[in-house]
Amino acid sequence: MSLVKRTDRLPFILDNVLNADWFGGVATENKIGYNTPAVNVIENDDEFTIELAAPGLTKEDFNLELDNDVLIISSELKKESTDEKSKYTRKEFSYSTFKRSFNLPDSINTVDVIAEYANGILSVKLPKKEEAKVQPKRLIEIS
Template sequence: MSLVKRTDRLPFILEDIFNTDWFGGTSSVSKIGLNTPAVNIKETDDSFTIDLAAPGLTKEDFVIELDTNVLLISSEVSKEIKEERETYTRKEFGYSTFKRSFTLPDTVKTVDILASYDNGVLSVKLPKKEEAKVQPKRSIEIS
């Protein structure tokens, strides 16, 4: 058995205190997600798709707005947990908010934008205007 003095343990202890529930398990507050969600943007011939990773939220937690050619996705969530037992009372609360904005190209058909939320991912589909879609190769006759 090795007796090694750990001088670097203090940051880990503080991390444990702030990230762990005092009575076992992971803190419910930390499940809210206090960071700006990651985003993937994919382009196909017909559309753009914005996928925003936001597990633990519901579709009602999002606000999606379009102002001219700027798409704004935001969320504001507040949660409170209160647990009362014979020997103690525990009260935790959490607040999470984020805003992401995207300047849309003129090729997006803004009236047909669709959004869905499934398995922790918000997907916003931005269809392209007909004239912006890739046209098939064709031959042009010379006159």
């Protein structure tokens, strides 16, 4: 059983219309104020690992929630800088937020989920339940 990515995005055509830059700028995949970090999902015999690329953040910037069988990874970051000049003040705001959701299979041991953040990568380890792990090959004796 695999980990299923939930998408909170709009349908392709509607997404392009609503997120288009109508003021002459260049529309990019990273919209102003809304970025979706890239994710790797790795499965081995004992666990799933979700690696989320989020350079420049700290571990305090993340919010991880487990709601039933849905893992939600989100972040909200606000920055404000002020540059005082002669007779005016210029303010620049930076607001960035994202939310990624994953439907977890029943085979995940949700009690032992751990997360760590290092070198711009958030790693979430989702261990499998014992009965879901690959069992070694064995001979069955006939009685």
